[in-house]
Amino acid sequence: MSSVNEAKVRQEGLEAMLIHRLREGGLRVTPERLTIFRELSQTRHPLPKPELVERLKSAGINQATVYRVLDLFTALKIVQAVLLPHGVVGYEPVPPFRDHHHHIVCASCGTMADLYECDIDQVIQHDLQPIGFIPISHALEVVGLCRACQSSASH
């Protein structure tokens, strides 16, 4: 089961990176922070705050801690907020804690998938340089119909 080991090795690398980021900022490494990061990086989709709180209850982590750590991770650019269907905001790790990617969302069933292809940087540069705007990051979200929802008689 090599892929299982690869995943494990990768996860350990990410956590080492997180620990380094915290220490270089004079911040402390706590089991709560590691557990919250693990939950975010091992889940395939962005998690809304209330769901993250719910998932971490079993680990005995308090609500307030989840909110505070999420704010911290966002400020440190370890995670970012993304828009989910129905105007809900979810959180997910960003590069290098996560591969660079975008989202495709089915307008019918709401399923979200990742899109790794991205050639839009040139466009961005072309339009933003004239106004002196320096791009740091970007997010592309495509909403449409997945194959499954096309075949079902929609609604």
Next chain:
Amino acid sequence: MSSVNEAKVRQEGLEAMLIHRLREGGLRVTPERLTIFRELSQTRHPLPKPELVERLKSAGINQATVYRVLDLFTALKIVQAVLLPHGVVGYEPVPPFRDHHHHIVCASCGTMADLYECDIDQVIQHDLQPIGFIPISHALEVVGLCRACQSSASH
């Protein structure tokens, strides 16, 4: 003052379109719905729900009505949710109630501007056709530093 008149004519056209959309769905045209739409389409930036509620208080429109109408407009694809700085969600009209555009956000001061250039459709088609995903709409958001925030010694 021709531009003033143009704006007025355009606004009237948008409202006529809204009225048509409502009627064709068997829904009613009420002063509350018109007022809420007007507020959204005459404001230059996406508005968070609480701010919209606040702005409509003076018009005597109840909180619950604002929430319900916003849900309705979203379902009818008259407005859409977009992600603002700090994980806040705002609402703005979508095409044809608004020109097709994207957002650029300054990471430092949080100022948001519109970006009308958009050549990413080909990319989308190229990557999404193979998986049978039919794109309906897309959103691009670029975060970076505006000229003003580059010159000030940042923070």
Next chain:
DNA sequence: TTTTTTGCAAAGATTTTGCACCTTA
């Protein structure tokens, strides 16, 4: 031991809901 972080519990915001009354078509 010093400084940071967490848990707890209460306060503050935001969002949703049921129902009576009012409006639109």
Next chain:
DNA sequence: TAAGGTGCAAAATCTTTGCAAAAAA
């Protein structure tokens, strides 16, 4: 006048905060 929409007020959720106790460095 029939169906849909709004206001009101309470309930349910979600988010923030102050402070004492616990943990990291």
